[in-house]
Amino acid sequence: xxxxxxxxxxxxxxxxxxxxxxxxxxxxxxxxxxxxxxxxxxxxxxxxxxxxxxxxxxxxxxxxxxxxxxxxxxxxxxxxxxxxxxxxxxxxxxxxxxxxxxxxxxxxxxxxxxxxxxxxxxxxxxxxxxxxxxxxxxxxxxxxxxxxxxxxxxxxxxxxxxxxxxxxxxxxxxxxxxxxxxxxxxxxxxxxxxxxxxxxxxxxxxxxxx
Amino acid sequence: xxxxxxxxxxxxxxxxxxxxxxxxxxxxxxxxxxxxxxxxxxxxxxxxxxxxxxxxxxxxxxxxxxxxxxxxxxxxxxxxxxxxxxxxxxxxxxxxxxxxxxxxxxxxxxxxxxxxxxxxxxxxxxxxxxxxxxxxxxxxxxxxxxxxxxxxxxxxxxxxxxxxxxxxxxxxxxxxxxxxxxxxxxxxxxxxxxxxxxxxxxxxxxxxxxxxxxxxxxxxxxxxxxxxxxxxxxxxxxxxxxxxxxxxxxxxxxxxxxxxxxxxxxxxxxxxxxxxxxxxxxxxxxxxxxxxxxxxxxxxxxxxxxxxxxxxxxxxxxxxxxxxxxxxxxxxxxxxxxxxxxxxxxxxxxxxxxxxxxxxxxxxxxxxxxxxxxxxxxxxxxxxxxxxxxxxxxxxxxxxxxxxxxxxxxxxxxxxxxxxxxxxxxxxxxxxxxxxxxxxxxxxxxxxxxxxxxxxxxxxxxxxxxxx
Numbered sequence: 011x012x013x014x015x016x017x018x019x020x021x022x023x024x025x026x027x028x029x030x031x032x033x034x035x036x037x038x039x040x041x042x043x044x045x046x047x048x049x050x051x052x053x054x055x056x057x058x059x060x061x062x063x064x065x066x067x068x069x070x071x072x073x074x075x076x077x078x079x080x081x082x083x084x085x086x087x088x089x090x091x092x093x094x095x096x097x098x099x100x101x102x103x104x105x106x107x108x109x110x111x112x113x114x115x116x117x118x119x120x121x122x123x124x125x126x127x128x129x130x131x132x133x134x135x136x137x138x139x140x141x142x143x144x145x146x147x148x149x150x151x152x153x154x155x156x157x158x159x160x161x162x163x164x165x166x167x168x169x170x171x172x173x174x175x176x177x178x179x180x181x182x183x184x185x186x187x188x189x190x191x192x193x194x195x196x197x198x199x200x201x202x203x204x205x206x207x208x209x210x211x212x213x214x215x216x217x218x219x220x
Numbered sequence: 221x222x223x224x225x226x227x228x229x230x231x232x233x234x235x236x237x238x239x240x241x242x243x244x245x246x247x248x249x250x251x252x253x254x255x256x257x258x259x260x261x262x263x264x265x266x267x268x269x270x271x272x273x274x275x276x277x278x279x280x281x282x283x284x285x286x287x288x289x290x291x292x293x294x295x296x297x298x299x300x301x302x303x304x305x306x307x308x309x310x311x312x313x314x315x316x317x318x319x320x321x322x323x324x325x326x327x328x329x330x331x332x333x334x335x336x337x338x339x340x341x342x343x344x345x346x347x348x349x350x351x352x353x354x355x356x357x358x359x360x361x362x363x364x365x366x367x368x369x370x371x372x373x374x375x376x377x378x379x380x381x382x383x384x385x386x387x388x389x390x391x392x393x394x395x396x397x398x399x400x401x402x403x404x405x406x407x408x409x410x411x412x413x414x415x416x417x418x419x420x421x422x423x424x425x426x427x428x429x430x431x432x433x434x435x436x437x438x439x440x441x442x443x444x445x446x447x448x449x450x451x452x453x454x455x456x457x458x459x460x461x462x463x464x465x466x467x468x469x470x471x472x473x474x475x476x477x478x479x480x481x482x483x484x485x486x487x488x489x490x491x492x493x494x495x496x497x498x499x500x501x502x503x504x505x506x507x508x509x510x511x512x513x514x515x516x517x518x519x520x521x522x523x524x525x526x527x528x529x530x531x532x533x534x535x536x537x538x539x540x541x542x543x544x545x546x547x548x549x550x551x552x553x554x555x556x557x558x559x560x561x562x563x564x565x566x567x568x569x570x571x572x573x574x575x576x577x578x579x580x581x582x583x584x585x586x587x588x589x590x591x592x593x594x595x596x597x598x599x600x601x602x603x604x605x606x607x608x609x610x611x612x613x614x615x616x617x618x619x620x621x622x623x624x625x626x627x628x629x630x631x632x633x634x635x636x637x638x639x640x641x642x643x644x645x646x647x648x649x650x651x652x653x654x655x656x657x658x659x660x661x662x663x664x665x666x667x668x669x670x671x672x673x674x675x676x677x678x679x680x681x682x683x684x685x686x687x688x
Binding site: 069 | 573575583590595603621669670
């Protein structure tokens, strides 16, 4: 009678966009292991969400914020999947990248001005041929642009990572995962601010390095 | 054998007016004659009374707005060769018929193209798209195909007796015999070819000569027609000379489109691609401008080649107006269409890396896309550079920061803690860029890990990288 297939309730509830407080199993999130065991354990799916945007908010550069993503990027390039750096603030340094296990043949850097950086990132994400796209976008990037990146990551099934100043932590964001890297007591801490599919919002701080 | 003949009545016009399409009444001039005579008027000029063989002065008197251009036989030959290249995709045996037709053997390809109606439709669509007026006919005999193409567009007649019957019904004027022969036969009272066919052979030879008889034999397929097979050339070079001078990129797009399309045709013929080609613009004074268009992988599609060339051209500032545009490609490597794994799921728009790379380059410029190469050099600023990473160079055993500052700068605060160091780096005396520095990994008061150095002479801290 009705030509339109009606999804079963179970299928509807299985949708990653629907959170069920009472569910004993967490919604399925496909993820790229971060390579940091303690961090993986805190993230739904056990890593950087695939086909989604993640934000890494850092208080200062040099706290190990880039180290956080290196194991995942290294394993992507070792699988011959491309990783793109968009508008990095300094020179990505080959000796350290190689030491982290990155196959440099699959790492690309795009030097783009403020107006072109978001466009380039969106193109790379949407193309479907990049494993991860890492962007250092203008600080004042708006919600709409972030939303575009989130959609591009979804359609290209890529892992989108952007680095931003921690002062934007209070700003609303469509990112699936938001992580804050900060320093106190002479140690670096990682804090999960928001994570799609995570039931408890009060994830404890992780101490990454002394 | 089944021969298709493609005739291009407008070819001389297209060749002479290559830089800009003719608009309004126009005509070609015969250069061989001592006087300037009209060789070919277009339809608009003909409507105003301009006729072949008229003097230019007479034609101008009839039609003051007449645009004229000398007939350019070299350009015609080039254009015909270009069309042959395009035809090569339909048949392995393509032959040029000077100066406005192409013959090709399609008997062997008919099944591949699903029969004549589909093949002729493809030919016609392709030629119309390229803007060439044309007529096509096919018979088992090349000469007959050529004759029929003039009057019976789209006709295909595989039956030998049928072709001979149809030939017989042709009026002499359309038989392809030389005009003088036709006149003399008509003077003898002949009207149709069949009347001539019935004449005894010695009699016929006496009247129209060996050559005339030979032509009639070839028409009926009683003698073979020698058709040298055209071979696609291994490189591409084509120039369009402009009438005046063209300034700015916009007016250059029309000739550019023609050249890239012509290149694409040749590529299709060779089953090749092009990875790099050069556009050369000649100026009246001074150096010519060269624009190199390089691609990440061989390409062959006309629209894609045009877009790539266009973005490069639009980003180039011409020092002065251009007089001609040349497209030159030395190497036409084999083209391998992008392959997909049978089981690979298609993701997103399914762009491959080449396409993405080209899209980014087209908007951001070549210089914006970099790869990072590891170099075995002790000097920190030289151990990493933009280039093409190849075989793995082993990274140095010492800890190195992920960020290197483009230029070392003074460290803002005194380090809170020295985490490791010093590591003395002393190198480069051989190329007059020697350094002598003591590197430390330090923690700043904000908790950042920095890579900083002091030179043994100066005791101030210089920041060179971040352990980000």
